[in-house]
Amino acid sequence: MSRRWFMSGAVLVAVAAPLLAPSPALAAPAKPDTITIDGAELAKAITVHAKSSPELFEAVLSQVNWLASTKGQTSSPKAENLGPKFTVVVHVGEQAKQTYDLYPLAAGGPRAYRPAKQPDKRKTTNAWFYGRLNMSETLRAAGVPLPEKPETLHGGIGGGERVFDENTLNPGRDLDKLLADLREVLLLNGAVVVVITLGLAGISLLVRRRTR
Known part of the structure:
Protein backbone atom coordinates (compact mmCIF):
# COMPACT_ATOMS: atom_id res chain seq x y z
CA MET A 1 0.00 0.00 0.00
CA SER A 2 2.76 2.45 0.95
CA ARG A 3 4.64 1.57 -2.23
CA ARG A 4 1.51 2.39 -4.27
CA TRP A 5 1.17 5.77 -2.55
CA PHE A 6 4.86 6.44 -3.16
CA MET A 7 4.53 5.68 -6.87
CA SER A 8 1.40 7.86 -7.15
CA GLY A 9 3.19 10.75 -5.46
CA ALA A 10 6.17 10.41 -7.79
CA VAL A 11 3.86 10.52 -10.82
CA LEU A 12 2.10 13.65 -9.52
CA VAL A 13 5.43 15.41 -8.92
CA ALA A 14 6.62 14.53 -12.42
CA VAL A 15 3.40 15.86 -13.96
CA ALA A 16 3.28 19.03 -11.84
CA ALA A 17 6.96 19.96 -12.20
CA PRO A 18 6.60 21.54 -15.65
CA LEU A 19 3.54 23.48 -14.48
CA LEU A 20 5.40 24.88 -11.46
CA ALA A 21 8.45 25.91 -13.47
CA PRO A 22 8.56 29.64 -14.37
CA SER A 23 7.23 30.36 -17.83
CA PRO A 24 9.72 31.91 -20.26
CA ALA A 25 7.01 34.38 -21.26
CA LEU A 26 6.84 35.65 -17.66
CA ALA A 27 10.59 36.01 -17.27
CA ALA A 28 11.92 39.54 -16.83
CA PRO A 29 12.86 41.16 -20.16
CA ALA A 30 16.56 41.55 -20.84
CA LYS A 31 17.98 44.97 -20.02
CA PRO A 32 19.89 47.15 -22.50
CA ASP A 33 23.62 46.52 -22.31
CA THR A 34 25.15 48.44 -25.21
CA ILE A 35 24.69 51.89 -26.73
CA THR A 36 26.16 53.19 -29.96
CA ILE A 37 26.54 56.86 -30.88
CA ASP A 38 27.06 57.86 -34.50
CA GLY A 39 27.06 61.08 -36.47
CA ALA A 40 28.70 63.04 -39.25
CA GLU A 41 31.05 64.64 -36.72
CA LEU A 42 32.48 61.24 -35.73
CA ALA A 43 35.17 59.34 -37.61
CA LYS A 44 33.56 56.12 -36.37
CA ALA A 45 30.67 55.17 -34.12
CA ILE A 46 31.22 55.22 -30.36
CA THR A 47 30.21 52.15 -28.38
CA VAL A 48 29.44 52.27 -24.66
CA HIS A 49 29.07 48.97 -22.77
CA ALA A 50 27.16 48.62 -19.52
CA LYS A 51 29.62 46.04 -18.24
CA SER A 52 32.83 47.99 -18.77
CA SER A 53 31.52 51.54 -18.20
CA PRO A 54 28.38 51.24 -16.05
CA GLU A 55 28.18 54.89 -14.91
CA LEU A 56 28.75 56.31 -18.38
CA PHE A 57 26.32 53.80 -19.87
CA GLU A 58 23.56 54.80 -17.43
CA ALA A 59 24.25 58.48 -18.06
CA VAL A 60 23.89 58.10 -21.83
CA LEU A 61 20.87 55.81 -21.45
CA SER A 62 19.15 58.40 -19.25
CA GLN A 63 19.21 60.80 -22.19
CA VAL A 64 16.88 58.57 -24.25
CA ASN A 65 15.20 55.86 -22.15
CA TRP A 66 12.29 58.16 -21.23
CA LEU A 67 11.50 58.95 -24.88
CA ALA A 68 9.98 55.57 -25.73
CA SER A 69 6.61 56.08 -24.03
CA THR A 70 6.34 59.87 -23.89
CA LYS A 71 4.26 62.10 -26.15
CA GLY A 72 6.05 64.74 -28.17
CA GLN A 73 6.71 67.99 -26.34
CA THR A 74 7.38 70.39 -29.19
CA SER A 75 6.79 70.96 -32.88
CA SER A 76 9.49 70.28 -35.44
CA PRO A 77 12.27 72.89 -35.11
CA LYS A 78 13.85 74.58 -38.10
CA ALA A 79 16.74 72.55 -39.50
CA GLU A 80 19.14 75.50 -39.37
CA ASN A 81 18.58 75.81 -35.60
CA LEU A 82 19.35 72.19 -34.73
CA GLY A 83 23.12 71.95 -35.09
CA PRO A 84 24.93 68.60 -35.40
CA LYS A 85 22.93 65.39 -35.09
CA PHE A 86 24.03 62.31 -33.16
CA THR A 87 22.11 59.06 -33.50
CA VAL A 88 21.90 56.95 -30.34
CA VAL A 89 20.95 53.28 -30.71
CA VAL A 90 20.15 51.14 -27.66
CA HIS A 91 21.00 47.43 -27.93
CA VAL A 92 20.06 44.33 -25.95
CA GLY A 93 22.78 41.84 -26.73
CA GLU A 94 23.33 41.91 -30.49
CA GLN A 95 19.85 43.25 -31.26
CA ALA A 96 19.12 46.95 -31.73
CA LYS A 97 15.96 47.97 -29.85
CA GLN A 98 15.60 51.75 -29.93
CA THR A 99 17.01 54.62 -31.96
CA TYR A 100 16.90 58.37 -31.33
CA ASP A 101 18.48 61.50 -32.80
CA LEU A 102 20.02 63.95 -30.34
CA TYR A 103 20.84 67.60 -31.04
CA PRO A 104 22.89 68.83 -28.06
CA LEU A 105 23.74 72.23 -29.61
CA ALA A 106 20.26 73.18 -30.83
CA ALA A 107 19.25 76.82 -30.46
CA GLY A 108 17.23 77.30 -27.30
CA GLY A 109 18.51 74.11 -25.66
CA PRO A 110 19.09 70.43 -26.52
CA ARG A 111 16.47 68.61 -28.59
CA ALA A 112 15.71 64.92 -29.17
CA TYR A 113 13.82 63.22 -31.99
CA ARG A 114 12.09 59.83 -31.92
CA PRO A 115 11.54 58.33 -35.39
CA ALA A 116 8.43 56.23 -35.90
CA LYS A 117 10.52 53.50 -37.50
CA GLN A 118 12.19 51.65 -34.63
CA PRO A 119 14.54 48.65 -34.92
CA ASP A 120 12.34 46.44 -32.74
CA LYS A 121 9.31 47.09 -35.01
CA ARG A 122 7.18 48.44 -32.17
CA LYS A 123 4.45 50.92 -33.03
CA THR A 124 5.18 54.54 -32.23
CA THR A 125 5.10 57.98 -33.85
CA ASN A 126 7.54 60.63 -34.94
CA ALA A 127 8.01 63.05 -32.05
CA TRP A 128 10.23 65.93 -30.95
CA PHE A 129 11.29 66.54 -27.36
CA TYR A 130 13.22 69.05 -25.29
CA GLY A 131 16.39 67.21 -24.33
CA ARG A 132 18.05 67.09 -20.94
CA LEU A 133 20.20 70.11 -20.14
CA ASN A 134 23.26 67.93 -19.53
CA MET A 135 23.01 66.23 -22.94
CA SER A 136 26.06 67.97 -24.36
CA GLU A 137 28.32 67.14 -21.40
CA THR A 138 27.08 63.53 -21.29
CA LEU A 139 27.83 62.96 -24.96
CA ARG A 140 31.18 64.71 -24.58
CA ALA A 141 32.06 62.36 -21.73
CA ALA A 142 31.30 59.44 -24.07
CA GLY A 143 33.78 60.77 -26.64
CA VAL A 144 31.68 63.03 -28.86
CA PRO A 145 33.71 66.11 -29.91
CA LEU A 146 31.58 68.86 -28.38
CA PRO A 147 32.63 72.15 -26.74
CA GLU A 148 32.90 72.01 -22.97
CA LYS A 149 30.10 73.60 -20.98
CA PRO A 150 31.32 73.78 -17.36
CA GLU A 151 28.24 75.73 -16.29
CA THR A 152 26.05 72.70 -17.04
CA LEU A 153 25.39 70.05 -14.42
CA HIS A 154 26.45 66.62 -15.59
CA GLY A 155 25.82 64.41 -12.59
CA GLY A 156 25.49 60.70 -13.26
CA ILE A 157 28.89 60.40 -14.95
CA GLY A 158 30.78 60.15 -11.71
CA GLY A 159 29.83 63.31 -9.89
CA GLY A 160 29.87 66.39 -12.10
CA GLU A 161 30.79 69.99 -11.45
CA ARG A 162 28.95 72.60 -9.45
CA VAL A 163 26.98 75.23 -11.29
Whole structure:
Protein backbone atom coordinates (compact mmCIF):
# COMPACT_ATOMS: atom_id res chain seq x y z
CA MET A 1 0.00 0.00 0.00
CA SER A 2 2.76 2.45 0.95
CA ARG A 3 4.64 1.57 -2.23
CA ARG A 4 1.51 2.39 -4.27
CA TRP A 5 1.17 5.77 -2.55
CA PHE A 6 4.86 6.44 -3.16
CA MET A 7 4.53 5.68 -6.87
CA SER A 8 1.40 7.86 -7.15
CA GLY A 9 3.19 10.75 -5.46
CA ALA A 10 6.17 10.41 -7.79
CA VAL A 11 3.86 10.52 -10.82
CA LEU A 12 2.10 13.65 -9.52
CA VAL A 13 5.43 15.41 -8.92
CA ALA A 14 6.62 14.53 -12.42
CA VAL A 15 3.40 15.86 -13.96
CA ALA A 16 3.28 19.03 -11.84
CA ALA A 17 6.96 19.96 -12.20
CA PRO A 18 6.60 21.54 -15.65
CA LEU A 19 3.54 23.48 -14.48
CA LEU A 20 5.40 24.88 -11.46
CA ALA A 21 8.45 25.91 -13.47
CA PRO A 22 8.56 29.64 -14.37
CA SER A 23 7.23 30.36 -17.83
CA PRO A 24 9.72 31.91 -20.26
CA ALA A 25 7.01 34.38 -21.26
CA LEU A 26 6.84 35.65 -17.66
CA ALA A 27 10.59 36.01 -17.27
CA ALA A 28 11.92 39.54 -16.83
CA PRO A 29 12.86 41.16 -20.16
CA ALA A 30 16.56 41.55 -20.84
CA LYS A 31 17.98 44.97 -20.02
CA PRO A 32 19.89 47.15 -22.50
CA ASP A 33 23.62 46.52 -22.31
CA THR A 34 25.15 48.44 -25.21
CA ILE A 35 24.69 51.89 -26.73
CA THR A 36 26.16 53.19 -29.96
CA ILE A 37 26.54 56.86 -30.88
CA ASP A 38 27.06 57.86 -34.50
CA GLY A 39 27.06 61.08 -36.47
CA ALA A 40 28.70 63.04 -39.25
CA GLU A 41 31.05 64.64 -36.72
CA LEU A 42 32.48 61.24 -35.73
CA ALA A 43 35.17 59.34 -37.61
CA LYS A 44 33.56 56.12 -36.37
CA ALA A 45 30.67 55.17 -34.12
CA ILE A 46 31.22 55.22 -30.36
CA THR A 47 30.21 52.15 -28.38
CA VAL A 48 29.44 52.27 -24.66
CA HIS A 49 29.07 48.97 -22.77
CA ALA A 50 27.16 48.62 -19.52
CA LYS A 51 29.62 46.04 -18.24
CA SER A 52 32.83 47.99 -18.77
CA SER A 53 31.52 51.54 -18.20
CA PRO A 54 28.38 51.24 -16.05
CA GLU A 55 28.18 54.89 -14.91
CA LEU A 56 28.75 56.31 -18.38
CA PHE A 57 26.32 53.80 -19.87
CA GLU A 58 23.56 54.80 -17.43
CA ALA A 59 24.25 58.48 -18.06
CA VAL A 60 23.89 58.10 -21.83
CA LEU A 61 20.87 55.81 -21.45
CA SER A 62 19.15 58.40 -19.25
CA GLN A 63 19.21 60.80 -22.19
CA VAL A 64 16.88 58.57 -24.25
CA ASN A 65 15.20 55.86 -22.15
CA TRP A 66 12.29 58.16 -21.23
CA LEU A 67 11.50 58.95 -24.88
CA ALA A 68 9.98 55.57 -25.73
CA SER A 69 6.61 56.08 -24.03
CA THR A 70 6.34 59.87 -23.89
CA LYS A 71 4.26 62.10 -26.15
CA GLY A 72 6.05 64.74 -28.17
CA GLN A 73 6.71 67.99 -26.34
CA THR A 74 7.38 70.39 -29.19
CA SER A 75 6.79 70.96 -32.88
CA SER A 76 9.49 70.28 -35.44
CA PRO A 77 12.27 72.89 -35.11
CA LYS A 78 13.85 74.58 -38.10
CA ALA A 79 16.74 72.55 -39.50
CA GLU A 80 19.14 75.50 -39.37
CA ASN A 81 18.58 75.81 -35.60
CA LEU A 82 19.35 72.19 -34.73
CA GLY A 83 23.12 71.95 -35.09
CA PRO A 84 24.93 68.60 -35.40
CA LYS A 85 22.93 65.39 -35.09
CA PHE A 86 24.03 62.31 -33.16
CA THR A 87 22.11 59.06 -33.50
CA VAL A 88 21.90 56.95 -30.34
CA VAL A 89 20.95 53.28 -30.71
CA VAL A 90 20.15 51.14 -27.66
CA HIS A 91 21.00 47.43 -27.93
CA VAL A 92 20.06 44.33 -25.95
CA GLY A 93 22.78 41.84 -26.73
CA GLU A 94 23.33 41.91 -30.49
CA GLN A 95 19.85 43.25 -31.26
CA ALA A 96 19.12 46.95 -31.73
CA LYS A 97 15.96 47.97 -29.85
CA GLN A 98 15.60 51.75 -29.93
CA THR A 99 17.01 54.62 -31.96
CA TYR A 100 16.90 58.37 -31.33
CA ASP A 101 18.48 61.50 -32.80
CA LEU A 102 20.02 63.95 -30.34
CA TYR A 103 20.84 67.60 -31.04
CA PRO A 104 22.89 68.83 -28.06
CA LEU A 105 23.74 72.23 -29.61
CA ALA A 106 20.26 73.18 -30.83
CA ALA A 107 19.25 76.82 -30.46
CA GLY A 108 17.23 77.30 -27.30
CA GLY A 109 18.51 74.11 -25.66
CA PRO A 110 19.09 70.43 -26.52
CA ARG A 111 16.47 68.61 -28.59
CA ALA A 112 15.71 64.92 -29.17
CA TYR A 113 13.82 63.22 -31.99
CA ARG A 114 12.09 59.83 -31.92
CA PRO A 115 11.54 58.33 -35.39
CA ALA A 116 8.43 56.23 -35.90
CA LYS A 117 10.52 53.50 -37.50
CA GLN A 118 12.19 51.65 -34.63
CA PRO A 119 14.54 48.65 -34.92
CA ASP A 120 12.34 46.44 -32.74
CA LYS A 121 9.31 47.09 -35.01
CA ARG A 122 7.18 48.44 -32.17
CA LYS A 123 4.45 50.92 -33.03
CA THR A 124 5.18 54.54 -32.23
CA THR A 125 5.10 57.98 -33.85
CA ASN A 126 7.54 60.63 -34.94
CA ALA A 127 8.01 63.05 -32.05
CA TRP A 128 10.23 65.93 -30.95
CA PHE A 129 11.29 66.54 -27.36
CA TYR A 130 13.22 69.05 -25.29
CA GLY A 131 16.39 67.21 -24.33
CA ARG A 132 18.05 67.09 -20.94
CA LEU A 133 20.20 70.11 -20.14
CA ASN A 134 23.26 67.93 -19.53
CA MET A 135 23.01 66.23 -22.94
CA SER A 136 26.06 67.97 -24.36
CA GLU A 137 28.32 67.14 -21.40
CA THR A 138 27.08 63.53 -21.29
CA LEU A 139 27.83 62.96 -24.96
CA ARG A 140 31.18 64.71 -24.58
CA ALA A 141 32.06 62.36 -21.73
CA ALA A 142 31.30 59.44 -24.07
CA GLY A 143 33.78 60.77 -26.64
CA VAL A 144 31.68 63.03 -28.86
CA PRO A 145 33.71 66.11 -29.91
CA LEU A 146 31.58 68.86 -28.38
CA PRO A 147 32.63 72.15 -26.74
CA GLU A 148 32.90 72.01 -22.97
CA LYS A 149 30.10 73.60 -20.98
CA PRO A 150 31.32 73.78 -17.36
CA GLU A 151 28.24 75.73 -16.29
CA THR A 152 26.05 72.70 -17.04
CA LEU A 153 25.39 70.05 -14.42
CA HIS A 154 26.45 66.62 -15.59
CA GLY A 155 25.82 64.41 -12.59
CA GLY A 156 25.49 60.70 -13.26
CA ILE A 157 28.89 60.40 -14.95
CA GLY A 158 30.78 60.15 -11.71
CA GLY A 159 29.83 63.31 -9.89
CA GLY A 160 29.87 66.39 -12.10
CA GLU A 161 30.79 69.99 -11.45
CA ARG A 162 28.95 72.60 -9.45
CA VAL A 163 26.98 75.23 -11.29
CA PHE A 164 27.84 77.67 -8.45
CA ASP A 165 31.04 77.89 -6.47
CA GLU A 166 31.08 77.18 -2.75
CA ASN A 167 30.85 80.87 -1.84
CA THR A 168 27.68 81.36 -3.85
CA LEU A 169 25.58 79.03 -1.72
CA ASN A 170 27.12 79.14 1.75
CA PRO A 171 24.49 79.07 4.52
CA GLY A 172 27.04 79.82 7.25
CA ARG A 173 28.42 82.86 5.48
CA ASP A 174 24.93 84.14 4.64
CA LEU A 175 23.84 83.75 8.27
CA ASP A 176 26.89 85.66 9.52
CA LYS A 177 26.21 88.44 7.05
CA LEU A 178 22.56 88.54 8.08
CA LEU A 179 23.49 88.82 11.78
CA ALA A 180 26.04 91.53 11.05
CA ASP A 181 23.48 93.51 9.05
CA LEU A 182 20.91 93.04 11.81
CA ARG A 183 23.43 94.26 14.39
CA GLU A 184 24.09 97.39 12.35
CA VAL A 185 20.37 98.05 12.03
CA LEU A 186 19.85 97.64 15.78
CA LEU A 187 22.76 99.98 16.56
CA LEU A 188 21.44 102.53 14.09
CA ASN A 189 17.95 102.30 15.58
CA GLY A 190 19.40 102.64 19.07
CA ALA A 191 21.27 105.77 18.05
CA VAL A 192 18.12 107.22 16.53
CA VAL A 193 16.18 106.47 19.73
CA VAL A 194 18.85 108.19 21.84
CA VAL A 195 18.83 111.26 19.60
CA ILE A 196 15.04 111.44 19.69
CA THR A 197 15.05 111.04 23.50
CA LEU A 198 17.62 113.79 23.95
CA GLY A 199 15.67 116.02 21.58
CA LEU A 200 12.42 115.46 23.50
CA ALA A 201 14.20 116.09 26.80
CA GLY A 202 15.63 119.36 25.46
CA ILE A 203 12.25 120.48 24.16
CA SER A 204 10.62 119.60 27.48
CA LEU A 205 13.27 121.56 29.41
CA LEU A 206 12.85 124.56 27.11
CA VAL A 207 9.08 124.54 27.48
CA ARG A 208 9.36 124.29 31.26
CA ARG A 209 11.67 127.31 31.45
CA ARG A 210 9.33 129.44 29.33
CA THR A 211 6.29 128.57 31.41
CA ARG A 212 7.91 129.76 34.64
